[in-house]
Amino acid sequence: MNALRCVRCGYDGALLKEGRAPRCPRCGCDLRKRPALSYAQMEGFTAACSTGLGRASSTEARLIERWLAIGLVALVVIITAAVLLTRELT
Numbered sequence: 001m002n003a004l005r006c007v008r009c010g011y012d013g014a015l016l017k018e019g020r021a022p023r024c025p026r027c028g029c030d031l032r033k034r035p036a037l038s039y040a041q042m043e044g045f046t047a048a049c050s051t052g053l054g055r056a057s058s059t060e061a062r063l064i065e066r067w068l069a070i071g072l073v074a075l076v077v078i079i080t081a082a083v084l085l086t087r088e089l090t
Contacts, residue, residue: 002046004036
């Protein structure tokens with residue numbers, strides 16, 4: 001449960017345990033971009049090592065929030081314009 005494994009293929013050999021391999025020997029996954037994790041870390045039972053994954057997800061979350069805010073503002077402007085146009089016609 002706590003053995004480090006390649007997140008792509010599940011390889012858990014000695015090279016991953018010692019942290020010597022830049023790539024997974026079995027599938028070639030770049031372990032600097034997608035570091036080996038244990039099942040416990042993958043499921044959130046233990047804290048994963050600080051590899052910058054949190055930064056990527058928070059940056060992605062901020063980008064999504066910005067686009068949602070822009071969409072909401074655009075929707076409010078369209079609804080306001082529609083209400084004002086229909087009032088003028090009646």
